[in-house]
Amino acid sequence: MFDNKSFDSKYNPFDFEQKIYDFWENNDVFKVEINKEKKKFVIPMPPPNVTGVLHMGHALQDSIQDLYIRYKKMKGYNVFWIPGKDHAGIATQNVVEKMLKKEGVTKEKLGREKFLEKVWEVVDKHKNHIEKQKRYLGDSCDWSKEKFTLDTDMSKAVIHAFVELYNRGYIFKGKYIVNWCPRCGTALSDEEVESKEEKSNLWYIKYPIVGENDYIIVATTRPETMLGDTAVAVNPADERYKKYIGKKALLPLVNRQIPIIQDGYVDPSFGTGAVKITPAHDPNDYEVAKRHDLPLVYVIDSKGFMTNDLPSHFANLERYQCREKVVMQLKEEGLLIKVEEYTHAVGYCSRCDTAIEPMLSDQWFVKLKELSLEARKYVENGTIKIHPSRWEKIYFDWIDNLKDWCISRQLWWGHRIPVYYCDECNEIIVSEENVEKCPKCKSSKIHQDEDVLDTWFSSWLWPFSTLGWPNKTDMLDYYYPTDLLVSGYDILFFWVIKMIIAGSTFLNKPPFYDIYLTPLIRDKFGRKMSKSLGNGIDPLDIVKQYGADALRFTLIYLSTDGQDINLDPLKFEMGRNFANKLWNAFRFAYPYIEQVEISEDEMKTNNLTNDFDLYDKWIFSKLNQLLKQLDHYYDNYKIQFIAQYIYNFIWHDFCDWYIESCKPFLFGSDIKLKTRKSKMLKYLIISILKIIHPLMPFISEKLYQSISSNNGKILANEKYPEYDEKSIDEKIMEDFSFIENLITNIRTIKAELNLHTNKDLTFFVKTDDENERSLIIQEIMIIKSLSQISHIDFIEKEPSAKFSTSVVKNSSIFLIIEGLVDIEKEIERLKKEISKINDIKEKLETKVKSKDFIGKAKPEIIERTKKELLEYKAKIEKLEDKLRIIEK
RNA sequence: GGGUGAUUAGCUCAGAUGGUCAGAGCACAUGCUUCACAUGCAUGGGGUCACUGGUUCAAAUCCAGUAUCACCCACCA
Numbered sequence: 011m012f013d014n015k016s017f018d019s020k021y022n023p024f025d026f027e028q029k030i031y032d033f034w035e036n037n038d039v040f041k042v043e044i045n046k047e048k049k050k051f052v053i054p055m056p057p058p059n060v061t062g063v064l065h066m067g068h069a070l071q072d073s074i075q076d077l078y079i080r081y082k083k084m085k086g087y088n089v090f091w092i093p094g095k096d097h098a099g100i101a102t103q104n105v106v107e108k109m110l111k112k113e114g115v116t117k118e119k120l121g122r123e124k125f126l127e128k129v130w131e132v133v134d135k136h137k138n139h140i141e142k143q144k145r146y147l148g149d150s151c152d153w154s155k156e157k158f159t160l161d162t163d164m165s166k167a168v169i170h171a172f173v174e175l176y177n178r179g180y181i182f183k184g185k186y187i188v189n190w191c192p193r194c195g196t197a198l199s200d201e202e203v204e205s206k207e208e209k210s211n212l213w214y215i216k217y218p219i220v221g222e223n224d225y226i227i228v229a230t231t232r233p234e235t236m237l238g239d240t241a242v243a244v245n246p247a248d249e250r251y252k253k254y255i256g257k258k259a260l261l262p263l264v265n266r267q268i269p270i271i272q273d274g275y276v277d278p279s280f281g282t283g284a285v286k287i288t289p290a291h292d293p294n295d296y297e298v299a300k301r302h303d304l305p306l307v308y309v310i311d312s313k314g315f316m317t318n319d320l321p322s323h324f325a326n327l328e329r330y331q332c333r334e335k336v337v338m339q340l341k342e343e344g345l346l347i348k349v350e351e352y353t354h355a356v357g358y359c360s361r362c363d364t365a366i367e368p369m370l371s372d373q374w375f376v377k378l379k380e381l382s383l384e385a386r387k388y389v390e391n392g393t394i395k396i397h398p399s400r401w402e403k404i405y406f407d408w409i410d411n412l413k414d415w416c417i418s419r420q421l422w423w424g425h426r427i428p429v430y431y432c433d434e435c436n437e438i439i440v441s442e443e444n445v446e447k448c449p450k451c452k453s454s455k456i457h458q459d460e461d462v463l464d465t466w467f468s469s470w471l472w473p474f475s476t477l478g479w480p481n482k483t484d485m486l487d488y489y490y491p492t493d494l495l496v497s498g499y500d501i502l503f504f505w506v507i508k509m510i511i512a513g514s515t516f517l518n519k520p521p522f523y524d525i526y527l528t529p530l531i532r533d534k535f536g537r538k539m540s541k542s543l544g545n546g547i548d549p550l551d552i553v554k555q556y557g558a559d560a561l562r563f564t565l566i567y568l569s570t571d572g573q574d575i576n577l578d579p580l581k582f583e584m585g586r587n588f589a590n591k592l593w594n595a596f597r598f599a600y601p602y603i604e605q606v607e608i609s610e611d612e613m614k615t616n617n618l619t620n621d622f623d624l625y626d627k628w629i630f631s632k633l634n635q636l637l638k639q640l641d642h643y644y645d646n647y648k649i650q651f652i653a654q655y656i657y658n659f660i661w662h663d664f665c666d667w668y669i670e671s672c673k674p675f676l677f678g679s680d681i682k683l684k685t686r687k688s689k690m691l692k693y694l695i696i697s698i699l700k701i702i703h704p705l706m707p708f709i710s711e712k713l714y715q716s717i718s719s720n721n722g723k724i725l726a727n728e729k730y731p732e733y734d735e736k737s738i739d740e741k742i743m744e745d746f747s748f749i750e751n752l753i754t755n756i757r758t759i760k761a762e763l764n765l766h767t768n769k770d771l772t773f774f775v776k777t778d779d780e781n782e783r784s785l786i787i788q789e790i791m792i793i794k795s796l797s798q799i800s801h802i803d804f805i806e807k808e809p810s811a812k813f814s815t816s817v818v819k820n821s822s823i824f825l826i827i828e829g830l831v832d833i834e835k836e837i838e839r840l841k842k843e844i845s846k847i848n849d850i851k852e853k854l855e856t857k858v859k860s861k862d863f864i865g866k867a868k869p870e871i872i873e874r875t876k877k878e879l880l881e882y883k884a885k886i887e888k889l890e891d892k893l894r895i896i897e898k
Numbered sequence: 899g900g901g902u903g904a905u906u907a908g909c910u911c912a913g914a915u916g917g918u919c920a921g922a923g924c925a926c927a928u929g930c931u932u933c934a935c936a937u938g939c940a941u942g943g944g945g946u947c948a949c950u951g952g953u954u955c956a957a958a959u960c961c962a963g964u965a966u967c968a969c970c971c972a973c974c975a
């Protein structure tokens with residue numbers, strides 16, 4: 011299936027990416043199996059909405075998760091990336107309701123059972139959609155292990171969790187003012203409400219005092235709710251209103267007499283200091299009403315319309331229309347004193363963007379606060395680490411301010427609440443099994459609670475329900491706790507915290523040890539990506555345009571600790587160009603590496619080092635240094651550095667310097683040298699493919715499969731290279747940097763004197779440093795080749811002819827330019843360089859002259875600074891000497 | 899009202915414990931169709947590290963304050 015000849019062609023990821031994925035699957039590369047001999051590494055995949063489509067956030071999170079899964083697998087771990095999907099209660103129900111609406115049907119018309127059939131139909135159709143998309147990204151999941159939050163076993167876990175919490179006293183039913191979405195027709199948790207700043211008004215309304223020619227003025231942001239007022243409240247300490255307390259106000263428009271009461275909740279400095287109390291439609295007012303035993307008057311129904319028992323001109327109006335009408339009529343009656351512009355926060359349903367209506371209703375709650383103590387400790391004592399760590403503070407803030415969690419939803423799509431009511435004796439039965447008979451009165455007139463559970467009530471169990479909990483399975487035993495959770499920080503509160511609470515509550519263990527919170531992806535202007543703005547970038551479009559490897563690499567490269575990613579699609583060019591670079595490096599090396607074999611033994615660093623020259627030793631040092639750094643960055647979740655360091659190594663160290671240094675040998679006639687360089691190339695290419703594989707799995711596997719001696723071996727199953735501290739040789743790297751500087755200096759002189767193309771130049775070197783001299787002699791062929799000159803000769807004295815010059819460490823290089831270029835140009839160039847170095851020199855000088863510095867800085871810093879100063883001084887001296895000579 | 903983050907080259911952003919940290923990519927300029935790559939190679943220009951104080955021998959980095967921006971949380975009607 012792999013055409014080796016394709017290396018005559020350009021990098022074209024579309025030719026092979028999906029073939030490679032099939033290749034992995036056909037070879038069971040992703041297969042998950044318990045193996046107690048091996049250490050495990052588990053990531054529970056945040057389950058995407060079953061009817062959803064892949065967005066950039068998924069692409070980023072999956073790239074990171076796959077990065078770790080593939081890396082750990084190559085490091086010898088038995089990995090499990092638990093795949094799954096979420097039934098997403100409200101979201102999915104909304105999708106289906108919208109579809110039905112197009113057909114002119116409502117869910118009420120269909121009835122619960124038929125409606126659910128319809129939802130399942132839609133879900134089944136969508137079911138594999140996201141999974142397919144994730145295959146394009148290269149996600150290394152065992153898809154046969156996929157779970158769905160409404161699967162039978164998952165449902166059992168949910169029901170079990172509910173019953174257990176109920177029995178332990180952490181679940182209760184109660185009448186409270188909850189966030190109600192009139193469009194979705196259900197209660198929501200606090201987290202599902204998004205508050206938005208909104209410009210509105212503060213209306214000041216006169217409420218006449220009964221039996222007196224006086225009135226009290228209240229201020230409100232929601233005039234329509236006045237129809238449901240049952241009191242006016244003032245602060246007990248407010249002198250202005252003392253005289254009204256105990257009296258009654260006549261509620262305008264409906265002419266109801268309501269008491270004027272005092273309550274500490276009222277802030278005298280806000281508005282008029284007098285508050286209308288609408289207990290049925292405001293959480294604070296409700297609390298006030300409870301304290302004062304006030305009646306509740308409902309005026310808004312569950313659809314957001316006014317109730318029909320109101321005066322006819324208000325009855326059945328939509329709430330905002332009613333507001334206008336109320337304001338109008340108040341104006342007509344002269345009761346509206348003033349209207350003030352006022353900005354305040356209004357809650358919106360995060361699913362459908364409808365304004366939330368606080369509603370009094372019967373709902374089920376979880377006492378989260380009491381359950382969260384252990385969860386707090388996990389992070390406190392480092393059992394769970396959050397990366398980046400600043401989120402830990404935010405985690406504590408949240409956990410310390412948890413409120414009761416409203417878990418009942420007035421929906422049909424979801425896990426039905428396992429609570430049964432006896433119609434005869436009103437007994438409440440909470441049971442994991444279906445209840446047919448009342449255990450108390452034996453009646454069979456039983457009905458189950460109509461509501462379903464919040465989606466998050468199933469997903470908070472995800473890290474263990476997917477492993478078989480509440481059964482004691484081998485999976486659970488082996489894989490739990492999982493190791494890493496990768497998620498956008500936006501659901502830290504919805505989900506991550508709740509999972510930790512669930513883990514501690516049901517299993518007495520954390521659900522995972524590390525949490526990596528990814529940045530959010532925004533458009534290039536920093537705006538959220540959304541359908542309505544049309545500024546979303548579809549990851550699959552990027553895959554089609556640049557390839558999955560480019561997408562993955564770029565996203566990881568951009569995933570920094572600091573902030574959200576403002577994504578310009580052009581950035582993917584970087585990943586694509588890099589993949590192209592790798593492809594072409596391979597293309598170059600291919601014929602050579604095909605001609606040599608390297609044994610397993612030789613593959614071990616130590617055994618390749620025998621005949622190494624400077625470049626070999628240097629690239630080896632760099633490779634091992636890279637491996638060491640990568641391990642560190644993987645361990646510390648500094649993933650942008652993983653991409654960055656690999657990029658620099660492959661592009662600059664390997665391609666720009668090592669491969670270029672090999673060319674004279676590869677093109678030369680010395681078979682022995684050619685063979686050694688070929689072996690080196692083979693070794694390095696194979697190492698590079700392994701290193702890059704977790705980031706760019708497709709191209710690396712494709713190239714790996716193209717090496718004929720790898721027949722049968724699959725890169726995804728290979729072992730990751732381990733670094734060897736002994737191979738990191740500082741002296742070698744210093745020597746190399748001398749040669750590198752020498753070459754760069756020659757190139758610079760050539761470029762600045764417009765001699766780019768002139769290859770027939772002789773450079774002279776004057777040095778009294780023996781090490782540098784011998785390095786030059788040793789590497790002369792490569793120096794000439796990389797700097798494109800014809801000769802290098804040593805001299806004892808500065809040349810007598812006019813020259814261009816540069817200082818490299820302890821050596822000086824010269825190019826005779828008399829007759830070649832304008833001398834003035836060289837003088838200018840030299841002066842510029844001298845002044846540059848002089849600036850640095852002066853800085854160092856003042857430092858070294860400072861008594862404080864000498865007295866207080868660490869000795870090694872002083873020493874280093876002094877040494878630097880000497881170097882710069884010497885360099886300047888040399889350059890100035892030369893300047894004098896030329897200027898003569 | 900509380901909190902978090904940001905402010906570094908024309909643009910987008912890195913800068914781990916204060917001293918080789920002033921960087922990358924893109925853009926720009928010059929020269930290269932050199933035998934892997936023009937999705938490329940070589941060379942270069944470009945920054946008072948938001949501002950003001952402070953700590954320190956030494957600050958982009960630590961502290962305090964100011965300004966601007968972004969996000970999160972919060973029942974003041």
